[in-house]
Amino acid sequence: LLKAGTNAVGQFEFSAGNIVPVGMKLALEPHIMGGMACYVVSLVVWIMGLSRVEVSIAYPMLSLGYVLNAVAAWYLFGEAVSVTRLAGIGIIIIGVYIVARS
Template identity: 35%
Template structure:
């Protein structure tokens, strides 16, 4: 049960990290090509953005929790469960970022979740 709890925390932290990254990048100039990505100012802005850094911290914590859960659970069970983050990320994006999510996109997310349910039953 402990490993399942760790897996759930990993899913939540991973989705939260994505929202932090998107929020941080939304407050910066658009990056339209490799040259604009590699500009020293762009790199500095990315590396000093508190939301991007928070997302990195969340991902770093997730890494260690993931390894802990991996010591107990099968990776063939764990990795597909990460796709549950799709629905959580979509919900967080809707509420915190104001993203509009189409019916077609929700349908795809639901299909992924149904696949996870099938894997959990195995």
């Protein structure tokens, strides 16, 4: 969502006189608002997870964010997924599975 929001706003230049107008434009972009809402939900879920699971189990689960990010980038933005990236995704999934089973 954040990427879609910055794409919707378009290119901009960061300068001292431009920071407030660009900041407002970004802050009011619906995609950016949605992305920030996702961050808030993610934080709440993370805190709830930490209250129920050991940190040594919960923290490796964050690695799944890399997997979800790669899938979303491919699906939403048509980004290429190379064999190397797929191998890395596979390693992450296997690692998280091993940690979850321990």
